[in-house]
Amino acid sequence: MSDVIAQATGLVKTYPPRDKRSAPFTAVNGIDFTLHRGEAFGFLGPNGAGKSSTMRMLACVSPPTAGTLRVLGLDPAADGRRIRARIGVVPQDDALDTELSVRENLLIYGRYFGLSTDVIDERATGLLDFAQLSDKAAERVDALSGGMRRRLTIARSLINEPEILLLDEPTTGLDPQARHVLWDRLFRLKQQGVTLVLTTHYMDEAEQLCDRLVVMDGGKIVAMGSPAELIAAHATREVLELRFGIGEQAAALDKLRQAVTGDRIEELPDRLLWYTAEGDAALAAAHTLGLTPVTALVRRSSLEDVFLALTGRTLVD
Numbered sequence: 001m002s003d004v005i006a007q008a009t010g011l012v013k014t015y016p017p018r019d020k021r022s023a024p025f026t027a028v029n030g031i032d033f034t035l036h037r038g039e040a041f042g043f044l045g046p047n048g049a050g051k052s053s054t055m056r057m058l059a060c061v062s063p064p065t066a067g068t069l070r071v072l073g074l075d076p077a078a079d080g081r082r083i084r085a086r087i088g089v090v091p092q093d094d095a096l097d098t099e100l101s102v103r104e105n106l107l108i109y110g111r112y113f114g115l116s117t118d119v120i121d122e123r124a125t126g127l128l129d130f131a132q133l134s135d136k137a138a139e140r141v142d143a144l145s146g147g148m149r150r151r152l153t154i155a156r157s158l159i160n161e162p163e164i165l166l167l168d169e170p171t172t173g174l175d176p177q178a179r180h181v182l183w184d185r186l187f188r189l190k191q192q193g194v195t196l197v198l199t200t201h202y203m204d205e206a207e208q209l210c211d212r213l214v215v216m217d218g219g220k221i222v223a224m225g226s227p228a229e230l231i232a233a234h235a236t237r238e239v240l241e242l243r244f245g246i247g248e249q250a251a252a253l254d255k256l257r258q259a260v261t262g263d264r265i266e267e268l269p270d271r272l273l274w275y276t277a278e279g280d281a282a283l284a285a286a287h288t289l290g291l292t293p294v295t296a297l298v299r300r301s302s303l304e305d306v307f308l309a310l311t312g313r314t315l316v317d
């Protein structure tokens with residue numbers, strides 16, 4: 001059996017004009033990708049990059065304008081129902097029924113898939129345990145924290161035991177602790193063999209969860225690979241971040257650009273980034289040049305640096 005679980009070639013999504021004065025908008029502009037069974041695959045990019053539009057096409061709720069798409073070997077245009085029965089979808093907006101209890105939300109969703117009451121009951125119990133919500137089963141959803149709601153949405157999406165789980169920005173808006181709990185649950189799912197496909201604009205999330213990812217910008221894929229491959233290809237081993245006092249950054253940048261050859265130096269509104277193999281050596285060199293940063297930080301390069309190198313912009317403005 002092929003391990004290809006979804007494949008897109010020349011995929012395009014163009015939305016019709018919103019009103020008489022606007023033009024059609026192409027949110028996804030000819031992208032190619034192949035997803036493999038069992039992997040965690042990410043679409044990383046800033047707001048408006050076209051990630052959600054791509055996810056909605058994969059979820060068979062939004063038809064492609066052009067290109068070909070196969071999900072589980074089937075054509076979403078002809079076999080949307082069959083595909084939807086085998087995938088789970090975690091939308092950006094939880095869309096839970098807040099007036100119902102936690103458990104009732106699972107039961108109702110199970111009925112959409114035509115499962116018997118016994119099967120739904122049994123699965124709901126297991127999923128509440130998985131989502132660490134067993135003790136909240138009888139509570140109304142509007143009493144839950146953001147992290148709990150997110151875990152319930154994931155539990156709900158698993159009621160049909162999907163082979164692929166599509167997650168649109170799974171941890172946006174959650175605090176760090178809630179994000180870590182969610183990552184742990186998603187990691188468990190992956191270990192159980194569920195293929196994870198997620199969008200995110202958090203580079204740490206992409207690095208934590210994704211075996212492979214594409215970087216999207218303006219409806220196009222600008223890079224593809226594992227986090228380590230992307231960092232090796234588009235960034236140096238280390239970065240020196242220098243922050244200066246008000247009005248001092250421009251002069252510091254001039255000095256560095258004159259003195260440093262071979263290394264890339266990026267200017268952001270609030271800091272300079274010096275891409276280098278040896279951050280500590282670069283910092284010593286900066287001091288030798290007479291620079292007096294207010295703060296200096298040496299860190300490993302990340303996907304944020306990859307995005308900056310590829311687009312000239314930061315992921316989260």
Ligand SMILES: Nc1ncnc2c1ncn2[C@@H]1O[C@H](COP(=O)(O)OP(=O)(O)OP(=O)(O)O)[C@@H](O)[C@H]1O
Binds near residue numbers: 018046047048050052
């Ligand atoms: N139904 C629609 N009609 C017109 N334009 C749309 C529609 N849906 C999305 N867009 C536009 O398409 C662009 C891409 O949207 P999309 O939601 O796919 O991006 P995204 O990368 O997921 O970003 P976000 O994180 O904001 O959801 C955005 O500029 C958005 O305004």
